Amino acid sequence: MNSTTEELKCESFEMMIEPPGKWWQLRLKELWPFRELLYFLTWRELKVRYKQTALGVLWAVLQPLLIMVLFSVVFGRFANLPSDGFPYPIFTFAGLLPWQLFSRALSDASQSLVNNQQMVSKIYFPRIFLPMSNVLSSLVDFGVAFIILLIMMVSYEITPSWRMLALPIFILAAIACATAAGLWLSAINVKYRDIKYITPFLVQIWLYATPVAYSSSLFPEQWRLLLGLNPMAGVIDGFRWALLGQEMSSNNLILVSMFVTIVFLVSGLIYFQNTEQTFADVI
Amino acid sequence: MSASYAIRVHNLSKRYKLGGRQPYVMFRDNLLKGAKALISWPKHLGRRNKDNEANTLWALRDLDFEIKPGDSVGIVGSNGAGKSTLLKIFSRVTVPSQGYVHLRGRVGSLLEVGTGFHPELTGIENIYLNGAILGMRKVEIDNKLDEIIAFSEVEKLLQTPVKFYSSGMRVRLAFSVAAHLEPEILLVDEVLAVGDVAFQKKSISRMEQVTRDGRTVLFVSHNMAAIRSLCKSGIFLSQGKLVYSGSADSAVQAYLDSGQKHEQGDSKVIFESNLTIPAQITSIATTNTRGEPSRIFSHENSFHIEIDFLLRENDTRSYLALNIHDQEGMLLLNSLDFEYQNSFANYQKGSYKAIVKIPPVLAPGTYNVSVQMIRKEKNKETLWDAAEEALTFDIIDSGSARSQIGLPWSGKLTNLLDWKIEVTK
Numbered sequence: 001m002n003s004t005t006e007e008l009k010c011e012s013f014e015m016m017i018e019p020p021g022k023w024w025q026l027r028l029k030e031l032w033p034f035r036e037l038l039y040f041l042t043w044r045e046l047k048v049r050y051k052q053t054a055l056g057v058l059w060a061v062l063q064p065l066l067i068m069v070l071f072s073v074v075f076g077r078f079a080n081l082p083s084d085g086f087p088y089p090i091f092t093f094a095g096l097l098p099w100q101l102f103s104r105a106l107s108d109a110s111q112s113l114v115n116n117q118q119m120v121s122k123i124y125f126p127r128i129f130l131p132m133s134n135v136l137s138s139l140v141d142f143g144v145a146f147i148i149l150l151i152m153m154v155s156y157e158i159t160p161s162w163r164m165l166a167l168p169i170f171i172l173a174a175i176a177c178a179t180a181a182g183l184w185l186s187a188i189n190v191k192y193r194d195i196k197y198i199t200p201f202l203v204q205i206w207l208y209a210t211p212v213a214y215s216s217s218l219f220p221e222q223w224r225l226l227l228g229l230n231p232m233a234g235v236i237d238g239f240r241w242a243l244l245g246q247e248m249s250s251n252n253l254i255l256v257s258m259f260v261t262i263v264f265l266v267s268g269l270i271y272f273q274n275t276e277q278t279f280a281d282v283i
Numbered sequence: 284m285s286a287s288y289a290i291r292v293h294n295l296s297k298r299y300k301l302g303g304r305q306p307y308v309m310f311r312d313n314l315l316k317g318a319k320a321l322i323s324w325p326k327h328l329g330r331r332n333k334d335n336e337a338n339t340l341w342a343l344r345d346l347d348f349e350i351k352p353g354d355s356v357g358i359v360g361s362n363g364a365g366k367s368t369l370l371k372i373f374s375r376v377t378v379p380s381q382g383y384v385h386l387r388g389r390v391g392s393l394l395e396v397g398t399g400f401h402p403e404l405t406g407i408e409n410i411y412l413n414g415a416i417l418g419m420r421k422v423e424i425d426n427k428l429d430e431i432i433a434f435s436e437v438e439k440l441l442q443t444p445v446k447f448y449s450s451g452m453r454v455r456l457a458f459s460v461a462a463h464l465e466p467e468i469l470l471v472d473e474v475l476a477v478g479d480v481a482f483q484k485k486s487i488s489r490m491e492q493v494t495r496d497g498r499t500v501l502f503v504s505h506n507m508a509a510i511r512s513l514c515k516s517g518i519f520l521s522q523g524k525l526v527y528s529g530s531a532d533s534a535v536q537a538y539l540d541s542g543q544k545h546e547q548g549d550s551k552v553i554f555e556s557n558l559t560i561p562a563q564i565t566s567i568a569t570t571n572t573r574g575e576p577s578r579i580f581s582h583e584n585s586f587h588i589e590i591d592f593l594l595r596e597n598d599t600r601s602y603l604a605l606n607i608h609d610q611e612g613m614l615l616l617n618s619l620d621f622e623y624q625n626s627f628a629n630y631q632k633g634s635y636k637a638i639v640k641i642p643p644v645l646a647p648g649t650y651n652v653s654v655q656m657i658r659k660e661k662n663k664e665t666l667w668d669a670a671e672e673a674l675t676f677d678i679i680d681s682g683s684a685r686s687q688i689g690l691p692w693s694g695k696l697t698n699l700l701d702w703k704i705e706v707t708k
Contacts, residue, residue, distance in 0.1 A: 013467070017375060017384040040415040044401055044408075051403045122398045123416060124375035277378040280371065281299065 026273045031126050041133035045108075046140055060141035061148050064096045071096075075213045084215050084246050090152050094243050095212040095236045097149060098174040101142040102181070102232055103203045108134035109182025110199050113190050113279065120190075121280045128272060131182035135175060142171075153243070163242045170238035173258065176265050177231045183268035187275045190283050211236055217249040224249055228256030231264060289352040289468055289499040290373070294382030297343040297368050297523075342368040344523040345382070350516075352387070352467075355500040357510035357531050359538040360520035366503045369520070370470045373501065388467025388499065391418060393458075402446035406437055406456055409445050413460045427463045434485070435459035462489050469493060472503045487513070487689040507535050507679045508647075508686030539579060539679070550578040552673050562601055562656045562667040565634070566591040569652070569676045572640075578674075581681035582697050585642050590654055592668075593634040599627055600660060601667065605639055606653040608672070615650070615695055627659075646692045647680040 021027075050056045068089055075081045076088030083091035109131035113120055116130055153160065189195035210232045211218070219227055227233045228250075234257020240246040248254060343365045350356055358366045371377045372384060374392040399416040400409050410431055414424040424431075432438055435456045437448070445453060471490070490513055494500050504510055510517065510531055517534025519527040519541070527537040551568035568589045571577050580586045590603060603620040620637060621627050652675070656668040680686050 013387070013389050015386045015390075017372060017379060017386065019379050019381060019383075034418075036421055037415045040412050044404065044412055047408065048401055048403045116399070119399050119416065122376065123392065125416060125418070280377045 020274070020277045023270060023274050026269060028273075031128070034126050034129065037125055038129045038133060038136070041129055042136040045133050045137035049137065057144060060144040064093065064100050064145050065148065067096055067100075068093045071213050081214045082218065084217060084240075086158075086244055086246065087156055090149075090156050090158065090244065091215075091240070091246075092213055093149055093152060094240050095210075097142060097145055098170070098235050098239050099207065099210060099212045099232065100145065101138050101174050102178045102235075103207070104141065105135040105138040105175075105178035106181045106185065107199055107203060108138065109178070110185035110189055110195055112182070113186045113283065114193070114196075117283050120283050127276045127279055128183070128269075131186045131272075132179065135178045135182055138178065139175065149243070158244060160243070161245055163245065167239070167242045170235050170242060173231070173238065173261055174235045176261050177235060180231075180261065180264040180268040183265075183272040187268075187272045187279075190275070190279050206230070206232070209233075215246075215249070216253065219249075221250065224253045225256055228253035229260055231257045231261040233257055234261070287351060288349040288385075289354070289387050290350040290501075291385040292346050292348050292382070293385070295343055295346040295369075295372070295379050295384060296341060296381040297365070297372060297377070298380040299340045299342055341523050343372075343379075346525050348518065348525060348528055350499060350501070352499055353497045354516050355494040355502065355514045357514035357517045357534065358501060358503045358520060359507070359510060359517060359534055360526075363522075364520040365523040366520055367472060368523075370472055370501065370503055373468075374470055386468060389418070390468045390470065391461075391464035391466030392470040393461045393464075393472065400445060400453065400457060403444055405444055406435075406441040406448070407432075409456065410460055413457065417461060417464055418466075419464065423465075431459045431463050434462065434489075458486060462486065466498070468499045468501070470501050487691075491689070507539070507681070508683065509689075509691075511535055511682065512686060512689055539581075539681075550576040550674070550676070552670070554670065557668075558595075560667050561595045562592065562598060562658070563595075564590060564592045564603075564654055564656055564668050564670050567652060567654055567670055567673050569674060578676045580676065580678055581643075582645065582647050582678050582683065583643050583681060585640055586676075588639045588641060588652060590637040590639070591634065592637070592656060594630050594632055597632050598630045598658070601630060601656060601658045602627060603637060604655040604657060606655070607641075607645075608651045608653065609695055610649050610651070613695070615645070644696055645678045646695050646697050647678050648692070648695070649675055649677050651675050 050059060053059065055062065071092045072089045076083065076092070081088075112130040112134050113127060119125075120127060120130075185195050185199065209230050211227070216224060216227055216233060216237055234254045237248060237257075238254060241248050346369070358369065360366050368377070370392065372379050373386070374390055399413055401412065404412065410428065411421070411424055415421070432441065435452075435458075437452050437456050440448060440452065445456070448456070487509070490500070490502075494513065500514075502510060502514055514531040517527075517529065517531035518525065519534045519537045521541060526541065527534050529537075550570070551566060553566040554564060556565070557563055566589075568576060569578050569580075570587045570589060571580065572585055572587060574587070577586070588605065590605070592603065594601070605616075605618045605620075606614060607616040608614055618639065651672040653669070653671045653673060655666060655670075658665045658667055680692065685692070
């Protein structure tokens with residue numbers, strides 16, 4: 001016998017299985033021993049995503065590019081929306097990247113539990129890994145599309161500044177937003193399949209409420225805080241600030257967005273972890 | 284209480300809200316319910332608990348037992364007794380409503396093989412994915428990969444997406460991964476009935492090896508022979524309660540005996556009177572040869588099907604037809620009442636009871652009984668009354684030679700044929 005299995009056997013392992021605890025007990029410690037499963041689930045998502053497509057991972061690039069072209073023609077050319085002095089295509093592309101990360105993760109994650117119904121009702125594992133794996137796999141698409149953004153920046157001669165260093169914070173914020181939305185929607189979807197029909201509308205409406213095609217400076221100063229209640233507004237403002245060197249339309253907008261993101265994520269976590277224990281009975 | 288247990292179950296209960304398991308609830312319905320509750324909330328305050336109790340199903344109720352390390356325990360009971368719910372709690376798929384379970388050791392379950400298999404992924408990719416889902420570490424899978432592949436017998440197709448596999452190959456691959464879990468406590472639920480006979484045999488010997496290795500095994504099955512041969516101890520559950528705990532043999536026996544005592548409801552079905560038809564089947568029941576109600580019979584014994592019927596007018600051209608189907612709906616037997624005397628009975632107006640003796644010809648399994656009352660005229664047949672799949676009964680293996688060596692049943696008929704084997708030349 002090899003040593004690893006012996007080691008595993010020697011670990012003395014004990015567990016109590018009890019009725020659901022208090023709502024604030026999130027059992028996040030239990031996630032650690034299962035960490036490899038998160039990796040495998042993400043890997044499965046990526047493997048399967050572009051199977052049997054002719055263009056494969058090119059779609060990760062094509063989707064935001066096509067939307068950029070569309071937006072440039074409709075909003076940039078016809079509607080003549082201001083883009084704060086930047087070429088409209090790169091202005092909107094910098095917003096589209098985090099938006100695509102968010103919307104893709106949200107749509108996939110909201111269906112994740114229901115699509116893996118068999119797993120959820122037959123086997124124990126931290127269910128939170130299902131929506132999380134969708135978020136992580138969207139991150140890979142984001143990475144691929146990001147290369148295009150860098151190429152565009154070079155061709156538009158936009159020199160990156162030290163602000164680039166702050167970009168990971170905004171990427172993290174986008175991930176947090178997507179995770180929060182994924183947790184809420186997937187958990188509600190277990191009980192109310194209406195979510196399946198609501199999600200596409202939600203994504204559409206959310207897109208228009210987010211400064212992707214337009215600039216947040218379009219709003220009068222006092223309304224910008226309200227815009228900040230949409231956590232993705234802060235993320236996209238942050239992206240443009242870090243990448244293009246666009247000035248923040250309002251510092252408070254970012255702060256409000258960050259705060260909303262945290263509340264959104266923590267509440268999503270609480271809701272998900274508390275309903276998780278009944279998923280197998282309800283799904 | 285001794286400290287030496289692998290599993291301790293204390294006061295364990297699991298409650299389901301009736302209707303809570305509907306496929307899904309519409310958002311609208313709950314909004315409506317919320318609105319209604321708001322309007323009438325003062326009235327509800329006192330009643331709430333009572334309502335809940337009425338809409339509650341106790342899948343498990345106040346279970347208390349301990350299982351020793353290294354024991355192999357068979358859990359028996361009829362459908363809905365709570366066997367699967369118990370394993371689901373052990374494997375943490377669902378949470379108990381009351382009480383607790385204390386586990387000493389890692390738990391692995393074979394509740395469902397092939398969970399998480401993805402058709403687009405190749406065989407080898409699915410081995411890793413499925414292993415991770417079952418709780419194996421990547422290093423563990425790496426170490427056992429060769430063993431798993433050899434066991435599955437699909438070496439040649441490992442780089443092919445699983446969607447091109449036959450269902451048999453898929454099942455073999457899935458079972459191979461699950462069978463190489465090495466937890467201290469293993470939960471098994473009816474998964475041995477997969478694949479062809481040769482693979483089933485291999486799976487059963489794998490199970491035997493697991494129990495010999497000193498692991499604790501919990502085994503749920505309707506196959507009494509498998510429980511007797513694989514398990515040392517047995518637990519008998521009925522309607523969520525622990526009825527008997529002891530040796531596997533005596534637990535199986537307790538279960539079989541109870542089939543003759545507690546489940547009369549299942550062994551007889553009574554039909555409502557319907558005055559519009561001139562001939563009617565009023566009840567159908569299964570009994571043992573002594574006439575005692577039962578729905579579980581040994582494959583070695585005869586049993587009776589009793590049909591009560593009545594005729595509202597004299598009739599000389601009507602007959603009863605008895606059909607036995609297997610669970611897949613295949614007709615195994617069709618018997619007509621006039622066959623035993625080669626002519627139609629001369630029925631006078633009144634009530635009758637037909638007792639049909641079924642010889643020990645059916646292989647272990649679950650079967651459906653249907654009865655029809657038919658009137659035969661010159662050119663046409665009229666169906667007076669029909670009770671389709673009115674009743675089910677179980678034939679169980681009460682210790683056949685094949686089960687002793689771990690061979691499963693195949694075919695629908697018992698094959699206690701006369702074998703004459705001689706030395707030639």
